[in-house]
Amino acid sequence: MSNTIAVVGSCMIDFITYSSRLPKIGETLIGNKYEQGFGGKGANQCVTAARLGASTVFVTSLGSDSLGKEYLEKLKTENVDVTHVKLQNNIHSGIAQIIVTETGENVIVIVPGANALLSPKDVVEAKEKIQAASVLVCQFEASLEATLEALKLYKGHGISIVNGAPAVKSVHPDILKLADIFCVNETEAELITGIDHLMLKNAQDAVDKLFSLGCNTVIITFGAQGAIHASQSQKKFVHTPAEVVKAVDTTGAGDAFIGALAYFLAYHKDLPLEESIKRANKIAAQSVLKSGTQTSLPYRKDIPATLF
Numbered sequence: 001m002s003n004t005i006a007v008v009g010s011c012m013i014d015f016i017t018y019s020s021r022l023p024k025i026g027e028t029l030i031g032n033k034y035e036q037g038f039g040g041k042g043a044n045q046c047v048t049a050a051r052l053g054a055s056t057v058f059v060t061s062l063g064s065d066s067l068g069k070e071y072l073e074k075l076k077t078e079n080v081d082v083t084h085v086k087l088q089n090n091i092h093s094g095i096a097q098i099i100v101t102e103t104g105e106n107v108i109v110i111v112p113g114a115n116a117l118l119s120p121k122d123v124v125e126a127k128e129k130i131q132a133a134s135v136l137v138c139q140f141e142a143s144l145e146a147t148l149e150a151l152k153l154y155k156g157h158g159i160s161i162v163n164g165a166p167a168v169k170s171v172h173p174d175i176l177k178l179a180d181i182f183c184v185n186e187t188e189a190e191l192i193t194g195i196d197h198l199m200l201k202n203a204q205d206a207v208d209k210l211f212s213l214g215c216n217t218v219i220i221t222f223g224a225q226g227a228i229h230a231s232q233s234q235k236k237f238v239h240t241p242a243e244v245v246k247a248v249d250t251t252g253a254g255d256a257f258i259g260a261l262a263y264f265l266a267y268h269k270d271l272p273l274e275e276s277i278k279r280a281n282k283i284a285a286q287s288v289l290k291s292g293t294q295t296s297l298p299y300r301k302d303i304p305a306t307l308f
């Protein structure tokens, strides 16, 4: 088996406007800054792993518009294998319209566009590369059918991680059963389990609920408090604290964590899961030191060599 990481997921172009406050309904507000960025959970996670030095293959779908072509070139510069990045005609690339206020509040509208067209057929076309990978990573921003296909054809070939994001109330039961590791943040865990005010002290309830829904290994991230994990063989959760840092912007921390976790599972197969999570916490902590999403994802050269 190779060390390659296969990611089946989304690409989004982020259009971010910064304004003093959110506009009221019907109001036009003059903002004070605008940025465009490469995003999408699949791409962010894939790029994190690639920047850490992993060999990565990305199965995704972009529009054949100028933004899609630009994104494809960007992925090439990140050393991602783009053989299975599809450029679709007659549809725009996935976009996220984001408004951020001076107080850090934000509202986001995502239009999946080409991401929704990623089909099971596209996944089957990448079957050889997916099955050869030692880790498969999926999220909830690409089509459900494509995600299910990827998990089905990968079962038994290596470790699959499903990041249950963005938050959904009910997850297709096969996804939870097929995923070797199901990873969510506290908000996503609250929605799926129906537990309000999820904290470390009542995290076992969420873990038990996720096991009852069919999960194998569960990870819940808690921002600056780190992450917990539990598995079928060790159902009581273990807490791995985060690094203590002065956060500048936590956007994308979850994606940095997943991409880094995939890296350590693929390249340090002998490490216990707890140690891989500890190292993923360290990489994710690096990503909160800079603003932006992909722009804040660290490179291997930024990380102490002892981590590798």
Ligand code: ATP
Pocket: 185, 186, 221, 222, 223, 224, 225, 226, 227, 242, 243, 244, 245, 247, 250, 251, 252, 253, 254, 255, 257, 280, 281, 282, 284, 285, 288
């Ligand atoms: P995102 O902001 O991208 O949506 P998320 O909500 O999916 O992130 P979090 O639970 O906030 O994910 O963070 C994921 C991981 O990132 C944490 O487990 C932790 O390792 C790291 N992290 C997040 N925030 C901080 C912080 N303030 N200080 C240190 N580490 C952090």
